[in-house]
Amino acid sequence: MSTINDFSGYQPTWCPGCGNWAIGVAVKTALVQLGFDPSSVTAVFGIGCSGNANDFLNCYGFHALHGRAIPAAIGIKIANHKMPVLVLSGDGDSYGEGGNHFLHACRGNHDLTVIIHDNCVYGLTTGQAAPTAKKGYVSKSTPNGIIENPVNPLALALTQGATFVSQAFAGDTPQLIDIIKKAVRHKGFSLVNVLQPCISFNKINTYGYYKEHTYKLDNDYKRDDYRQALEKASELNEEKFPLGVIYEVDRPDFTGELPQLDGEVLTEKKRFTGFDLLIKEFI
Amino acid sequence: MEKTLWKIGGEAGYGIMTTGLAFSKIASRSGYRLFDCTQYPSLIRGGHNTYEVVFSEGEVSSTKKKVDCLICLNKETYDLHKTRLHKESLVIFDPDDVNAGDEGKKIPVPFKKIINELAGQAIMANTVALGASVAALGGQEGVLMKVLEDQFLDKGKTVIELNQKFAKAGYDYVVKNYRSSVKHSLQGVTSKDEQLVITGNESFSLGSVMADCRVFVAYPMTPASSVLTVLAGWQNKTGMVVRHAEDEISVINTAIGASFAGARSAVATSGGGFALMTEGISLSGITETPLVVFIAQRPGPATGMPTWTEQGDLLFTVHSGHGEFPKIVLSAGDVEEMLDLTLQAYNLADIYQTPVFVLSDMLLSESHRTLSKTTVDRLVKEYSVNRGKSLAKTNGERYLRYRLADDGISARLPVGTKGFYYQANSYEHLEDGHTTEESSTRKQQVDKRQKKAEAYIKNDFRPPRIYGDIDSETVFVTWGSVKGSVLAAMEALASFGKKTALIHFTHLYPLDENRIKPFFSKEKRYILVENNSQGQLGKLLRQETGIEIREKLLKYDGRFFWPEEIVDYVNNK
Structure with a gap:
């Protein structure tokens, strides 16, 4: 049985009070409670404050390019589909720079647990507006207020085919741990959108703001109702943030649809040598 | 050695490519060596398509100017190519459509009438013309029939017989009416060696399977697309995973992820798609993740001329990716070199843990040439998959992914090995993979990576x-x-x-x-x-x-x- 210490790498460099701390602890706790050890998990990191967790989390890790954590994770999953693969990424990373990859990964139902640190701001580049920032948000890059509407991550994931869509709050670690565990257990594309206050650069979306604007889904909430899930997702328009698993259904994941991968993992298969089968097409 | 050039031209969408390939296989199975090439605009219907095949008893490395047998499926073909005819050229055309001039020897064949008599569709003209041209060059009916049978095997008996019927009608018409004009250039010669009729793209695809590439990712782009479709078509046999990703950025990052996790991986594209991939090239460089990149060049800049040929991206490839890191650039001149270099490329990528490029161009990528099966068998026999330095475990010491070494190459440990973990890092890193900005480590890692280029020069570079x-x-x-x-x-x-x-x-x-x-x-x-x-x-x-x-x-x-x-x-x- 592993411990949180086994998963703990370097001391994080996040700002004191940053929501990332809670996410870091929650990821490690969830992995311990699921019975994993650092050899049995792969995590792919984006670029940003969230991605810096590469040095703080012990496991097989790939620190990808900005926006490209998801396609790298897809490749890892294809090569070794029995290995749990987590993606730790930010709102700018996966909803901005890598938005195209995000929506196509939902379509493919790739079996990844995508944990997005959603703080509505670019922290590592010191405070420009992120794609999830509320319309009118004033930042260094949008001094007159951001013109665009915010991305709706939950609605985007739902409409593009994700089979597990959830939202959590960095101010509620126990619920966050529970949701991450469910997301990792789910076979298919799992989104955990974590509302995460950036105490250094975002003076709007604070802990207090989220305490006021979030609420937990009822215990009897039906997770497999697509229309209801869409309604929950659209509450963003009224600045309401439901917390919990808003949608979960079973659908074969990408590697599950590949006949090549119905047995052992790709890297362990015997080399194909029936070249004459192919050569005869050219004769 | 005498060379004969057969050429067919017509409107796009009228089966020019299928007919041309059938003729190439007929020539190859009759014992000849050949080179073919096709020219077509970037259109699905309309526009002028041509396909020409040069065959000879000796090796053929290129096309030539003089056309010896021209099939005109429309008038435009005759008008555009009549300057390439000579006195002895055979010109096959439908006298109801084409009014051929004085160049060459006329072989009028009423395609439309023959098709109407057999209650066929207009598109069958290419098949009638194929049969007619094989007869006019003295080719064997049996070879013609067998090639059509093999070509339409997947489509079933009815389609095979339909095509054979129209080809035979064309063949018989020429034998009956033009016996005295018939040549003997396609009559057949004895060849010791079975030949593959294969393009550069197909040769790269075949080489990739032989080299045990397990993950191939691409986004379609002319003239590289057929690598994607060929490998995808084979995946149920070979077990390779072929992903058609949403864009070239996803393509290269997926391949790098798969390679990091231990699967031999490759991507294929042309200039514009490669431009999108260059950040990934840099990622492969610093994370030291093996990757094979196939580039079929076409004229740029930007969208350029998609279906034409150029060698415009050599310096772009050599300088691709931001930052300084080693890369290896190979380029094939023909289908045999392509097979040989492709096999090498996968080993070099694993040995040096860096991106390796295989360059092609439209002419090589889409032209067929004969390649001796004996040569293919020999290349396979001589080849062994070399995954480079790797460890199954360490002798109790800590595993360092980027351990410094004289040749710059650190041993890889398979991702998932029990009792270990490590990270590959796009940031500059310490020997163990953790991020660093410290000056001496930075310099050590830059030097380490550069040493791999020196090791390649010493151990694997091949002079011209x-x-x-x-x-x-x-x-x-x-x-x-x-x-x-x-x-x-x-x-x-x-x-x-x-x-x-x-x-x-x-x-x-x-x-x-x-x-x-x-x-x-x-x-x-x-x-x-x-x-x-x-x-x-x-x-x-x-x-x-x-x-x-x-x-x-x-x-x-x-x-x-x-x-x-x-x-x-x-x-x-």
């Missing part, structure tokens, strides 16, 4: 190959598919008594100055021949070795070199 007598007064210098046109030109020049040689590069970067300079040490006429406007190999040679080739024959109109224009250039300049 020499064709002809290197002591000749005139020496051509090439890379890529231009080789084929130059070899054909050299053959023609030799027949006039002019001896020439060729220095042909396949390992293009990095270059070993010491092993290249001796080839350029004499005062003689070196001619750089490239399908681009800037003489990019010339620039690269000057940059890397100080060699300067002053005389350049460059072509950049999207068309390949005719051997005849190279001959004219050499004789008249």
Whole structure:
């Protein structure tokens, strides 16, 4: 049985009070409670404050390019589909720079647990507006207020085919741990959108703001109702943030649809040598 | 050795490509060597499509100007290509559509009437014409029928018999009406060797399977697309996972992820798609993740001319990716080189843990050529998959992914190995993979990566190959598919008594100055021949070795070199 210490790498460099701390602890706790050890998990990191967790989390890790954590994770999953693969990424990373990859990964139902640190701001580049920032948000890059509407991550994931869509709050670690565990257990594309206050650069979306604007889904909430899930997702328009698993259904994941991968993992298969089968097409 | 050129032309969408390939297989199975090429606009319907096949008892490396048998499926074909006819050329056409002039010998075949009599569709004209042309060149009916059977095997008996019926009608019409005009160039010769009729793209695909590539990712882009479709078509047999991703950025990052996790991985694209991939090239460089990148060049910039040929991306490839890191650039000049270099590329990527490029161009990518099965079998037999330095575990010490080494190569440990973990990092990193910005470590890691290029020069670089007598007064210098046109030109020049040689590069970067300079040490006429406007190999040679080739024959109109224009250039300049 592993411990949180086994998963703990370097001391994080996040700002004191940053929501990332809670996410870091929650990821490690969830992995311990699921019975994993650092050899049995792969995590792919984006670029940003969230991605810096590469040095703080012990496991097989790939620190990808900005926006490209998801396609790298897809490749890892294809090569070794029995290995749990987590993606730790930010709102700018996966909803901005890598938005195209995000929506196509939902379509493919790739079996990844995508944990997005959603703080509505670019922290590592010191405070420009992120794609999830509320319309009118004033930042260094949008001094007159951001013109665009915010991305709706939950609605985007739902409409593009994700089979597990959830939202959590960095101010509620126990619920966050529970949701991450469910997301990792789910076979298919799992989104955990974590509302995460950036105490250094975002003076709007604070802990207090989220305490006021979030609420937990009822215990009897039906997770497999697509229309209801869409309604929950659209509450963003009224600045309401439901917390919990808003949608979960079973659908074969990408590697599950590949006949090549119905047995052992790709890297362990015997080399194909029936070249004459192919050569005869050219004769 | 006498060469015969068969050519068919017509509107796009009328089966020109299928008919051309059928003719190539007929020539190959009749014992001949061949080279074919196709020209077509970037359209699905309409526009002028052509397909030409040169066959001979001896090796054929290029097309030629004079057409010996021209099939005109429409009037435009005759008008556009009549200048390539000679007195003995056979011209096959439907007299109801085409009013052929005086060039060549006319073989009118009423395609439409024959089709109507057999209650067929207009598109069958190409099949009737194929049969007619095989008869006109003295080819065997049995070979024609067997090739059609194999070509339509997947489509079932009805389709096979339908095609055979129309081909036979064309064949019989010519035998009956033009017995005295029939040639013997396709009558068949004995060949010891079974031949593959294969394109550059198919050769890369076959090589990838033979090299045990397990993950292939691509986004369609002419003229690289057929690598994706061929490998996807084979995946149920080979077990390779083929992903058609949402864009080229996803393509390269997926392949890098798969390679990090232990699967041999490759991508294929053309210039525009490669431009999107370059950040990933840099990622492969710093994370030291093996990757094979196939680039089928076409004329740029931007969308350029999608279905035409050019060698415009050599320097782009050599300099691709931000930052400084080693990369290995290979380039094939024909289908045999493609197979050989593809096999090498996968081993080099694993040995040096860095991106390895295999360059092609539209002419090589889409032209078929015969390739002896004995050669293919030999290459496979001689090949062993070399995954480079790796460990199953360590001797109790801590595993360091980026451990410093004399040759710069650190051993890999499979992701998922119990009792270990490590990270590959796109940031500059310590030997163990953790991020660093410390000055001495940074310098150590840059030097470590660069040492891999030095190790490649020492252990695996291949100097250019020499064709002809290197002591000749005139020496051509090439890379890529231009080789084929130059070899054909050299053959023609030799027949006039002019001896020439060729220095042909396949390992293009990095270059070993010491092993290249001796080839350029004499005062003689070196001619750089490239399908681009800037003489990019010339620039690269000057940059890397100080060699300067002053005389350049460059072509950049999207068309390949005719051997005849190279001959004219050499004789008249």
